[in-house]
Amino acid sequence: MSRTKSTPCIIVIKLGTSSIVHEETHQPLLSTLSSVVETVVHLRKQGHKVVLVSSGAIGVGLRRMNIASRPKSLSGTQALAAIGQGRLIALYDELFGHLEQPIAQVLLTRGDISDRTRYLNAVNTLNELLSMGVIPIVNENDTISVSEIKFGDNDTLSAITSSMIHADYLFLLTDVDGLYTANPRKDSKAKQIEVVTSISAIRSQGKFSSSFINDSPLTSVLVSTTTLGSSLGTGGMETKIIAAEIATGAGVTTVITSSKRPENIFAILEYHDSLKGTALISESSDEETSIPLTRPPHTVFMPSLVPMRDLKAWTSHTLFPAGSVVIDSGAHRVLSRRESGGRLLAAGVIGVMGAFASGQAVRIVILASHEETDMLSAQPSRPASPRRLSPNAIGMLSRSSSSGNLETIKNLNVEAAAPQFSDHDVIEVGRGLAMYNYAQISKVRGLNSSHLAQVLGYADSEYVVENITIRVPPRSTPEK
Numbered sequence: 158m159s160r161t162k163s164t165p166c167i168i169v170i171k172l173g174t175s176s177i178v179h180e181e182t183h184q185p186l187l188s189t190l191s192s193v194v195e196t197v198v199h200l201r202k203q204g205h206k207v208v209l210v211s212s213g214a215i216g217v218g219l220r221r222m223n224i225a226s227r228p229k230s231l232s233g234t235q236a237l238a239a240i241g242q243g244r245l246i247a248l249y250d251e252l253f254g255h256l257e258q259p260i261a262q263v264l265l266t267r268g269d270i271s272d273r274t275r276y277l278n279a280v281n282t283l284n285e286l287l288s289m290g291v292i293p294i295v296n297e298n299d300t301i302s303v304s305e306i307k308f309g310d311n312d313t314l315s316a317i318t319s320s321m322i323h324a325d326y327l328f329l330l331t332d333v334d335g336l337y338t339a340n341p342r343k344d345s346k347a348k349q350i351e352v353v354t355s356i357s358a359i360r361s362q363g364k365f366s367s368s369f370i371n372d373s374p375l376t377s378v379l380v381s382t383t384t385l386g387s388s389l390g391t392g393g394m395e396t397k398i399i400a401a402e403i404a405t406g407a408g409v410t411t412v413i414t415s416s417k418r419p420e421n422i423f424a425i426l427e428y429h430d431s432l433k434g435t436a437l438i439s440e441s442s443d444e445e446t447s448i449p450l451t452r453p454p455h456t457v458f459m460p461s462l463v464p465m466r467d468l469k470a471w472t473s474h475t476l477f478p479a480g481s482v483v484i485d486s487g488a489h490r491v492l493s494r495r496e497s498g499g500r501l502l503a504a505g506v507i508g509v510m511g512a513f514a515s516g517q518a519v520r521i522v523i524l525a526s527h528e529e530t531d532m533l534s535a536q537p538s539r540p541a542s543p544r545r546l547s548p549n550a551i552g553m554l555s556r557s558s559s560s561g562n563l564e565t566i567k568n569l570n571v572e573a574a575a576p577q578f579s580d581h582d583v584i585e586v587g588r589g590l591a592m593y594n595y596a597q598i599s600k601v602r603g604l605n606s607s608h609l610a611q612v613l614g615y616a617d618s619e620y621v622v623e624n625i626t627i628r629v630p631p632r633s634t635p636e637k
């Protein structure tokens with residue numbers, strides 16, 4: 158096992174179901190788990206702080222009850238997760254115990270951390286565990302998770318966890334060693350994508366277009382998202398890319414690599430340290446070594462140079478949006494500039510959708526003609542493409558972190574939307590925190606902020622929505 162030393166940092170490692178239990182027998186994959194445990198303990202010894210996000214509760218529960226496949230019912234799945242989670246954590250405790258490494262179980266739902274105080278409590282607990290030298294093992298609290306409060310998949314949970322603790326790295330360990338141009342199991346010409354510098358992706362029929370640098374010029378390629386996903390887990394390559402989008406947006410370098418060789422994490426850290434020009438110290442000697450090294454197989458997603466502030470990241474990825482605020486194209490342009498501070502004036506509001514209270518998260522949406530929607534979808538620099546949703550799917554959007562969701566306006570209750578927009582699409586372009594409730598914002602839409610106090614009887618803020626993150630910029634505005 159290569160164990161050269163890299164700069165101490167905070168690392169989140171996510172292990173999916175397919176790396177924890179056998180897909181058919183559901184027996185625990187002990188050799189993989191042991192290697193992961195050994196790797197984590199050695200990382201700790203090198204001075205890194207490590208959080209493990211582990212799936213597997215349902216898989217272990219299936220094995221315990223001798224049930225062949227994941228039940229269809231929610232309560233059946235929740236019961237199996239309750240059975241499996243205890244055994245899973247007991248197994249980790251046993252394996253880590255042999256190396257005298259204390260662990261802690263942290264079970265979260267989106268509902269838990271959508272309250273700011275509880276979110277900060279979870280952050281404090283994780284940080285306290287890390288400073289005590291403990292390995293927190295995080296999973297979704299499946300037993301009480303229903304769709305409204307679910308992360309949905311542990312890729313997303315691991316990205317949110319890494320954003321919560323301001324991790325340096327998120328490692329998504331899985332059954333392939335990176336992102337490929339095609340399914341490497343089916344296509345011998347499939348090439349690994351080494352570096353993703355911007356997740357400006359167009360999802361269509363299982364393909365993902367991404368701008369990336371593979372040593373040289375910026376190129377655009379089609380990337381296969383169909384290489385992953387087991388019958389037990391809920392994730393796949395798409396959820397990994399969504400997770401990478403969340404984590405890199407929060408400043409976390411995100412890596413996809415194989416769970417069969419977790420020890421590659423040492424070489425990957427060392428490799429990226431060397432690119433940053435950090436001196437490396439070999440474990441066996443005190444001599445400084447120069448540039449490595451062969452590149453271990455992995456795909457790295459480079460972090461945003463301007464990471465989202467904690468409050469913005471929390472608003473954008475953790476909260477369940479209670480409704481939507483429809484803005485005009487001028488406001489969309491202004492909000493896409495960093496100088497806007499992510500604050501929306503009433504003058505830029507066309508209308509509201511759904512009922513929300515002040516302090517709740519809202520979607521920021523624009524209205525676009527079908528033609529404009531198509532152009533926006535084809536925009537190469539935008540972070541995610543609009544997706545058409547079923548009429549009632551709008552309430553489910555927070556399960557996915559991807560913005561750019563799309564709906565035909567006639568299917569929605571768009572209060573205050575003018576009739577000329579009746580054949581327009583509604584596109585989610587960002588999220589923010591409402592400063593007033595839906596009725597108040599509807600009343601002051603289009604007004605100058607100096608009128609707020611007069612119309613509402615008070616004006617706590619001159620802005621109607623704050624902490625806005627725009628993830629789909631207008632077509633002609635270059636990304637900043």
Ligand SMILES: N[C@@H](CCC(=O)OP(=O)(O)O)C(=O)O
Pocket residue numbers: 172173174175211212213214215216238296297299309310311312389390391392393
């Ligand atoms: N929380 C669930 C796993 C959900 C999940 O995302 O699984 P996976 O796609 O294998 O990472 C469990 O422990 O079984």
